[in-house]
Amino acid sequence: MTPEELARELARAIADSGTSEGRIRVFVRGGTGDRGDFDAAFLDALLAEMPSLQGARVEILHPAVLRVCSGCGHFFESAEHDATCPECGETPFPAWLEERIAYELC
Numbered sequence: 048m049t050p051e052e053l054a055r056e057l058a059r060a061i062a063d064s065g066t067s068e069g070r071i072r073v074f075v076r077g078g079t080g081d082r083g084d085f086d087a088a089f090l091d092a093l094l095a096e097m098p099s100l101q102g103a104r105v106e107i108l109h110p111a112v113l114r115v116c117s118g119c120g121h122f123f124e125s126a127e128h129d130a131t132c133p134e135c136g137e138t139p140f141p142a143w144l145e146e147r148i149a150y151e152l153c
C-alpha cells in the first residue's frame with residue numbers, strides 16, 4: 048500500500064476508536080524506499096485525512112525487524128531497508144517489501 052492508503056486506513060481506525068485527542072505513535076516496519084520520504088508522505092496524507100489531528104502529536108517510529116543474511120545466514124536486526132550483514136557484509140533476504148504500520152494512542 049502507498050503511504051496515502053496506509054494513512055487513510057489509520058485515520059479510519061482512529062475515527063472508529065473515537066479518540067481524537069492525545070498523541071499517536073505510529074510504528075512502521077518494512078519498506079524498500081527512503082524512510083524520510085515515506086514519513087513525510089504518510090504524515091501529509093494523515094493530516095489531510097484528519098485535520099483534527101493537527102493539534103495532536105504524531106510520532107513515527109521505525110523499529111528494527113529481524114533479517115536473515117543471504118550470504119551466511121546470520122540473523123540480525125535492522126530498521127534499514129538496505130541493511131548489510133554485520134558478519135559478512137552481504138545483503139539480507141528481502142523482509143517485508145511494503146511498509147506495514149501499527150499504532151498506539153498514548
Ligand SMILES: [Zn+2]
Binds near residue numbers: 118120136
Ligand atoms: Zn552474512
